[in-house]
Amino acid sequence: MTTLTLPKPDACGGTVKPTHPAPPTCDWVLGVTGHRPHKLAPKPQCYSKAFRVGLTQFAMERLADIQPEQVISGMALGWDQAVAIAAIRLNIPLIAAIPFQRQASRWPATSQRRYHQILARAAHVEILSQGGYSPQAMQARNEWIVNHSHHLLALCNPAQPGGTRHCLAYAAQQRVPIIHCWDAFTQTV
Numbered sequence: 001m002t003t004l005t006l007p008k009p010d011a012c013g014g015t016v017k018p019t020h021p022a023p024p025t026c027d028w029v030l031g032v033t034g035h036r037p038h039k040l041a042p043k044p045q046c047y048s049k050a051f052r053v054g055l056t057q058f059a060m061e062r063l064a065d066i067q068p069e070q071v072i073s074g075m076a077l078g079w080d081q082a083v084a085i086a087a088i089r090l091n092i093p094l095i096a097a098i099p100f101q102r103q104a105s106r107w108p109a110t111s112q113r114r115y116h117q118i119l120a121r122a123a124h125v126e127i128l129s130q131g132g133y134s135p136q137a138m139q140a141r142n143e144w145i146v147n148h149s150h151h152l153l154a155l156c157n158p159a160q161p162g163g164t165r166h167c168l169a170y171a172a173q174q175r176v177p178i179i180h181c182w183d184a185f186t187q188t189v
Contacts, residue, residue: 084118
């Protein structure tokens with residue numbers, strides 16, 4: 001496991017030191033798990049700017065209601081990044097739990113840029129696996145998020161299989177309370 005703390009750009013293009021350079025230590029840490037864009041809306045809508053903005057707004061509303069002291073995101077496209085952006089906009093320290101070093105390397109260029117912009121604003125970046133993509137790396141990331149969270153905010157369609165469901169199963173096993181927001185999400189889209 002590698003810890004990487006990145007400097008944040010300030011308004012003038014310089015850098016400032018991260019405000020929280022260590023892993024989560026607050027009394028109210030919210031972990032995040034949820035679907036990739038294509039499991040949240042049909043293609044091509046799921047990759048549109050309008051959908052991304054709406055998803056981020058939905059995430060901001062959830063965070064404003066919950067009021068965590070820190071947020072942990074696994075930084076995947078879709079819900080993870082929407083909550084990460086929402087946390088940054090609400091000045092909630094963001095912990096980015098990266099499953100492996102080159103997580104975004106196969107994404108479109110615009111998605112890679114957004115990913116690196118988010119990482120640059122994170123209070124802390126935790127890289128969980130040294131190799132490349134593997135199901136084990138993804139689950140290690142999920143478990144790290146759960147193990148360092150007091151609650152888990154989940155955007156999960158109960159009919160969809162995959163890593164989000166694995167994360168929820170692990171959270172239930174660890175008795176970490178889960179805040180489900182799928183029903184509220186389906187009423188807003």
